[in-house]
Amino acid sequence: MKMGEGVEWAIHCATLLATLPAGAALPAKSLAEYHGVSESYLLKHLKALAAGGILESVPGPKGGYRLAREPDALTFLDIVEAVEGAAPAFRCTEIRQRGPVRADPTACRRPCAIYAIMQEAEEAWRETLKRRTVGDILRHLTETLPPRSHADTAAWIRENARMLPVIGPGSE
Amino acid sequence: MKMGEGVEWAIHCATLLATLPAGAALPAKSLAEYHGVSESYLLKHLKALAAGGILESVPGPKGGYRLAREPDALTFLDIVEAVEGAAPAFRCTEIRQRGPVRADPTACRRPCAIYAIMQEAEEAWRETLKRRTVGDILRHLTETLPPRSHADTAAWIRENARMLPVIGPGSE
């Protein structure tokens, strides 16, 4: 049982996007460079996040990605399910109904007990991920990381972020 | 994130093996036939279970597999980890230390906050599987399944199980 690498990328990207000013966007090229990963492949996952309602995409030059919700309303489970899909990891193939001594169909009205337990475990997993948000990570980093890191990141953000063409006096 | 099909097979096999008399064994051929799955492939997983200390293998004719522990001492987590491996599904590649604005190595003494949360979720998952045993399933089936099913299974067991060459007057 292995989780795709894209999940890690997605969460880190969401965390970074949460630090930039409201309305601003960041292109995939910059996100990939910031995290030191392949731009082409990251784009694939960003697309999935946009399709899942996690990110919003702004097309054209000066475009990019930005969060579609408030960081506190963005749970880990949302991101994981957007990238990996919401299908359960354990799939019951109802093997109790196969073979020479298969169970009575009447008894199969109730779900398979083994499947129920596996679902219970996955539910506990999901519940934990549901309680944690990108906002939590943001606050945690603010408390633990040295101010120097924030300054560096903020400077890099200013260098790469694209403001919406509203009022913003372009820093460029 | 997808779990291998072998996990389902393994749990069902363990449940079936738990129903046969103490000391008796059941060959892979019979287990595969009972569940309607490929014998060759099931053997691969049974081997993993034996290597993991879940099952004991008896070689030679009249040989087979049997549980290595009491059903109540056999948790779902034991079986899952024996088949799928104990490695965590989410793997942190420390991308915070990559890229142009990588975090200070001093700040990386503490584990990645994102990784910590994913570990916490997986720990909740493991904890749930740790609380459930094959004995629980056995009792559940005893309570819910009609007596007819038990009779059929018991008859099939008598037909296919191999007693240890101790005292047992061969029913054959």
Next chain:
DNA sequence: GGAGTGATACTCGGATATCTGGTGTCCGAGTTTTCGCGG
């Protein structure tokens, strides 16, 4: 008839093909910007 011995049949164990899904990459559609031109 009984014990010893060899062949036998059946079991598990490991090494070997095949195939799906994750990994990685590319080119095309769409939009904003920008430059040039005309008024």
Next chain:
DNA sequence: CCGCGAAAACTCGGACACCAGATATCCGAGTATCACTCC
């Protein structure tokens, strides 16, 4: 000097190769059984 228009540059979006791990299978190692032979 200002407005309009076409070309260009940059973005995301979907379609196309590649590779690791799961899936599926086979043949070989080992042992209890069984039959045969000899005593």
